[in-house]
Amino acid sequence: MKKKWIQFTVFAIIACFLFGLLNSAASMANQGWKDFYKLPRNTLDIVYMGNSHNYQTFQPQIVDDLLSTNSYVLGTSGENIVVSYFELKELLKYQKPKAVLLETFTLDFADVIVPVFIYQFIDANRLDFNRLKLQLKYYPLDELYNYFPILRLRIDWNNPKSFTEGFKSYLFQSNDEIDPKRGFITNYLVITPDKYQEAQIKPSTASNYSNEKNLVYLDKFVTLCKENDIELFFSVVPPLSVSGEAFKYYVPFDYQSYASEKNIEVLRVDTSNFIDLDYYDATHVSIFGSVLSSVQIAEKISEQMGLAIDEKKLKDYRAYTFSEYSISNSGNSFSFSILPIDQKVPFEYQYFIKRSTADNEDYSSNQEGSNRILFEVPSPGEYIIEAKIRNLESDYVLTGIFPFAYMEEENK
Amino acid sequence: MSGEFLCQSSSVLNKLACFSIRDENDVKFYDKDIPIKGRVFSMQLSTFIFLIFLLIVFLIHSLLPKKVRWVWLLIASYLFCLYADWRFGIVLLIDTIISYFMGMLIFKAEQRKKKKAYLLSGILLALSFLFAFKYFNFSINVFEDILRVIGIQKDFPAFKWLLPLGLSFYTFQIISYLLDIYNGVIQAEKNIGKYALYLAFFPKLISGPIERADHLIEQFSNPKPFEYQRFVAALLRIFWGFFKKLVIADRLGVLVGTVFNNPTDFYAPQTIVAVLSFSLQIYIDFSAYCDIAIGAASLFGIDLVENFNMPYLAQSVTEFWRRWHISLTNWLRDYIFIPLNFAARRKNAKIWLPINIVIVFLVSGIWHGANYTFIIWGLLHGIYQALEGITQKWRKKLDKRFSHGISGFVRKTIEVLITFLLVCFAWIFFRANNIHVAATVIGRIVTLSGSLHAVAWDMSVLGLTPADYVILIAAIMIFTVFEIINQKHNLFFRSQSWLLPVRWLVYLILIFAVILFGYFGTFTASDFIYAGF
Numbered sequence: 001m002k003k004k005w006i007q008f009t010v011f012a013i014i015a016c017f018l019f020g021l022l023n024s025a026a027s028m029a030n031q032g033w034k035d036f037y038k039l040p041r042n043t044l045d046i047v048y049m050g051n052s053h054n055y056q057t058f059q060p061q062i063v064d065d066l067l068s069t070n071s072y073v074l075g076t077s078g079e080n081i082v083v084s085y086f087e088l089k090e091l092l093k094y095q096k097p098k099a100v101l102l103e104t105f106t107l108d109f110a111d112v113i114v115p116v117f118i119y120q121f122i123d124a125n126r127l128d129f130n131r132l133k134l135q136l137k138y139y140p141l142d143e144l145y146n147y148f149p150i151l152r153l154r155i156d157w158n159n160p161k162s163f164t165e166g167f168k169s170y171l172f173q174s175n176d177e178i179d180p181k182r183g184f185i186t187n188y189l190v191i192t193p194d195k196y197q198e199a200q201i202k203p204s205t206a207s208n209y210s211n212e213k214n215l216v217y218l219d220k221f222v223t224l225c226k227e228n229d230i231e232l233f234f235s236v237v238p239p240l241s242v243s244g245e246a247f248k249y250y251v252p253f254d255y256q257s258y259a260s261e262k263n264i265e266v267l268r269v270d271t272s273n274f275i276d277l278d279y280y281d282a283t284h285v286s287i288f289g290s291v292l293s294s295v296q297i298a299e300k301i302s303e304q305m306g307l308a309i310d311e312k313k314l315k316d317y318r319a320y321t322f323s324e325y326s327i328s329n330s331g332n333s334f335s336f337s338i339l340p341i342d343q344k345v346p347f348e349y350q351y352f353i354k355r356s357t358a359d360n361e362d363y364s365s366n367q368e369g370s371n372r373i374l375f376e377v378p379s380p381g382e383y384i385i386e387a388k389i390r391n392l393e394s395d396y397v398l399t400g401i402f403p404f405a406y407m408e409e410e411n412k
Numbered sequence: 413m414s415g416e417f418l419c420q421s422s423s424v425l426n427k428l429a430c431f432s433i434r435d436e437n438d439v440k441f442y443d444k445d446i447p448i449k450g451r452v453f454s455m456q457l458s459t460f461i462f463l464i465f466l467l468i469v470f471l472i473h474s475l476l477p478k479k480v481r482w483v484w485l486l487i488a489s490y491l492f493c494l495y496a497d498w499r500f501g502i503v504l505l506i507d508t509i510i511s512y513f514m515g516m517l518i519f520k521a522e523q524r525k526k527k528k529a530y531l532l533s534g535i536l537l538a539l540s541f542l543f544a545f546k547y548f549n550f551s552i553n554v555f556e557d558i559l560r561v562i563g564i565q566k567d568f569p570a571f572k573w574l575l576p577l578g579l580s581f582y583t584f585q586i587i588s589y590l591l592d593i594y595n596g597v598i599q600a601e602k603n604i605g606k607y608a609l610y611l612a613f614f615p616k617l618i619s620g621p622i623e624r625a626d627h628l629i630e631q632f633s634n635p636k637p638f639e640y641q642r643f644v645a646a647l648l649r650i651f652w653g654f655f656k657k658l659v660i661a662d663r664l665g666v667l668v669g670t671v672f673n674n675p676t677d678f679y680a681p682q683t684i685v686a687v688l689s690f691s692l693q694i695y696i697d698f699s700a701y702c703d704i705a706i707g708a709a710s711l712f713g714i715d716l717v718e719n720f721n722m723p724y725l726a727q728s729v730t731e732f733w734r735r736w737h738i739s740l741t742n743w744l745r746d747y748i749f750i751p752l753n754f755a756a757r758r759k760n761a762k763i764w765l766p767i768n769i770v771i772v773f774l775v776s777g778i779w780h781g782a783n784y785t786f787i788i789w790g791l792l793h794g795i796y797q798a799l800e801g802i803t804q805k806w807r808k809k810l811d812k813r814f815s816h817g818i819s820g821f822v823r824k825t826i827e828v829l830i831t832f833l834l835v836c837f838a839w840i841f842f843r844a845n846n847i848h849v850a851a852t853v854i855g856r857i858v859t860l861s862g863s864l865h866a867v868a869w870d871m872s873v874l875g876l877t878p879a880d881y882v883i884l885i886a887a888i889m890i891f892t893v894f895e896i897i898n899q900k901h902n903l904f905f906r907s908q909s910w911l912l913p914v915r916w917l918v919y920l921i922l923i924f925a926v927i928l929f930g931y932f933g934t935f936t937a938s939d940f941i942y943a944g945f
Binding site: 001004005007008011014015018019022141142143144145148150151154155156157158 | 456459460461464495640644877878879880882883912916919920923924927928929931932
């Protein structure tokens with residue numbers, strides 16, 4: 001009988017192990033949260049928290065380079081303050097940062113945009129009650145199976161590649177490396193001129209929802225920071241416009257009044273000089289905008305926290321400000337130009353012109369040159385220009401992707 | 413019916429009647445006459461949360477002294493019921509208390525007349541609950557239809573409420589309990605707790621099997637002692653049920669739903685595939701539920717009756733009903749058919765026997781659901797069996813005369829196929845939401861609509877992908893082979909004597925087949941079809 005129970009236990013362990021393996025392979029955890037657990041404990045100085053508006057804006061690499069700090073970006077897509085609160089609780093189990101910057105776009109959502117996004121946080125390989133509580137806020141008990149990625153995922157067996165590749169990459173990936181972007185997710189793509197125009201005109205979505213319940217979690221967030229001697233800042237990066245079904249929960253929060261009441265400093269990124277180049281879409285900045293935002297936020301943090309800023313590097317990063325870009329053509333001959341504000345800065349440019357397909361390999365032309373190039377495309381279709389720009393006085397390489405189309409009518 | 417919703421009135425009774433609806437998704441139950449949209453958060457047996465619940469109940473059950481384990485099962489059963497909605501628990505409790513005392517009164521009454529009076533009262537009270545929750549709205553519908561036929565247009569307000577969990581099943585258990593006491597088959601159960609557990613026992617609460625008191629109550633006091641082999645067999649049976657439900661039945665359900673929800677969009681070949689698929693789906697779905705229920709009960713040393721015996725191998729509709737939903741068939745036989753035949757014993761049996769058969773299956777149809785389609789389905793089965801009985805001698809003569817040279821196997825196969833087709837035809841009414849849909853489906857098949865066009869044979873528009881079809885075919889083949897072998901050799905037990913690596917591999921394949929191929933994930937596991945009754 002004892003032997004039977006031992007066999008049963010061993011079998012259960014094997015089954016649980018395989019189940020865990022499949023869960024890990026099907027995990028939806030974002031890279032920021034995956035890498036968070038690889039960080040040495042209690043080493044972070046600054047953490048940027050919030051939804052995609054946060055983790056696609058602030059680059060820890062740039063801020064750390066300027067301020068000699070150790071910072072990190074945490075967040076999930078479309079999260080609101082409820083999720084941020086649970087993330088903060090998790091953060092504090094492993095780190096004791098000096099400052100937390102909470103991006104205020106997070107406060108503008110009455111609910112998470114899509115509940116399944118919470119798994120970008122929940123799936124980061126830790127079973128704990130904190131995560132379970134968050135899960136139960138959005139999914140009822142009879143959908144508890146959602147807590148496990150492999151149960152939540154209905155594998156598309158017509159195209160199992162996405163699952164099998166995820167499984168392979170999980171099995172063979174190197175587990176020790178931390179992505180140097182430290183939670184930042186790059187928006188390489190630059191908004192097209194027509195979408196930029198449209199974004200500026202579109203009125204914001206009116207929502208029937210209320211943010212009132214979320215105030216409880218904001219208060220808890222603030223209290224938790226105070227209890228842990230963390231200096232809390234609100235960071236603000238104003239979007240162009242907020243509209244569409246995806247933003248039905250958008251309820252602008254009066255963070256200024258709240259911040260005044262609670263003595264919270266607001267660090268606002270000045271986007272008045274941002275141009276189309278600096279946006280990825282109506283609510284997110286592009287890599288260009290991210291550099292400018294990161295530089296500004298570093299200056300504000302330096303001011304607020306009394307940290308020394310590397311002036312030389314500040315000047316180098318500020319050089320990545322461009323006044324305009326253009327793509328024009330005559331037939332299949334195209335010209336691309338991008339104009340830095342300070343034309344004395346020595347930049348090197350490298351361009352890749354590719355077809356805009358999933359692998360971008362169909363047609364590729366590699367060119368080096370100045371801020372202006374001429375090139376031809378072989379046939380009508382959608383293309384991209386991938387531009388790598390480096391200030392020769394800095395190590396930072398800025399990569400931007402500019403979509404364009406060669407239309408068949410133009411050939412006539 | 414009018415759009416007035418009594419739930420919005422301030423009347424306490426109406427508030428009690430209006431069970432909570434937590435979101436605006438369509439009702440997933442199979443109860444077609446409920447004119448509301450809503451979703452009840454019940455712990456369906458095919459769900460992950462049920463497994464967690466079962467694990468917790470089992471662990472606590474194992475730690476408790478034997479004498480009080482049945483108490484824990486009673487608590488767990490009520491928690492199971494209350495999880496869906498606390499009002500379901502109230503209904504169950506009231507029904508339990510009333511029927512318990514009626515049983516005691518029947519048992520203690522000395523005069524036959526009094527016994528009968530208590531019996532009738534008890535049955536009427538139990539049926540009144542069932543009528544109120546399940547048939548009241550339908551009755552109003554029927555009344556409105558009758559008025560419409562005679563030229564009076566009148567809409568009556570509808571009660572917006574859901575069917576309490578398992579009501580149809582435990583009502584039949586109450587009736588069988590009271591009748592068994594009246595007939596002297598059993599004594600009234602003195603322990604109200606054990607009687608309550610007889611009705612509420614959670615593995616069988618939602619969709620049976622319909623247990624008899626003499627089979628179940630005794631087991632609560634003397635459950636089978638724990639045996640490792642039976643424990644493993646129970647777990648295997650549960651996972652086999654999950655496999656059937658989540659890999660096969662839910663997948664088939666997509667195809668069936670696609671066609672039956674919009675029958676005019678499809679041609680004869682597609683419709684025939686949907687009807688055949690439904691025949692498979694309902695069998696696999698319901699038998700899967702029973703596997704999980706029987707396996708779960710077995711964990712606690714309780715045996716529930718088997719409910720299926722490869723029904724689609726039946727050579728007649730009569731035999732089909734000896735193999736399909738066996739506990740219901742036995743109940744109908746013992747408590748309606750036999751008494752009806754007894755009452756008609758002095759009359760012309762040749763006439764009354766087929767009539768009684770039709771009555772029994774009319775009751776069965778009504779019991780399954782409050783809709784004209786269920787009534788037609790029940791009537792069809794009654795007519796099939798009545799005709800089988802009437803034509804039995806004549807068919808035997810024909811058989812003798814024309815079956816020379818035809819092997820027994822071929823003859824049996826033909827009989828099985830004919831039975832299957834008759835049953836499939838009846839399933840059309842069972843599945844269709846209303847008579848119009850059923851008529852459309854039948855019309856499509858009978859006229860062979862579009863059969864000459866290639867588009868009519870396009871099965872890719874039925875809601876399943878090519879990979880789904882491959883998985884389905886493979887899973888159905890595995891299911892078929894398993895069921896055939898399991899008939900003779902109980903594989904849940906026999907497999908435990910296989911070589912360790914072999915049996916572990918098979919068990920792991922079973923578990924992970926459910927996880928990887930189960931049709932759930934971004935969707936919740938669809939409710940068992942029979943949960944709507």
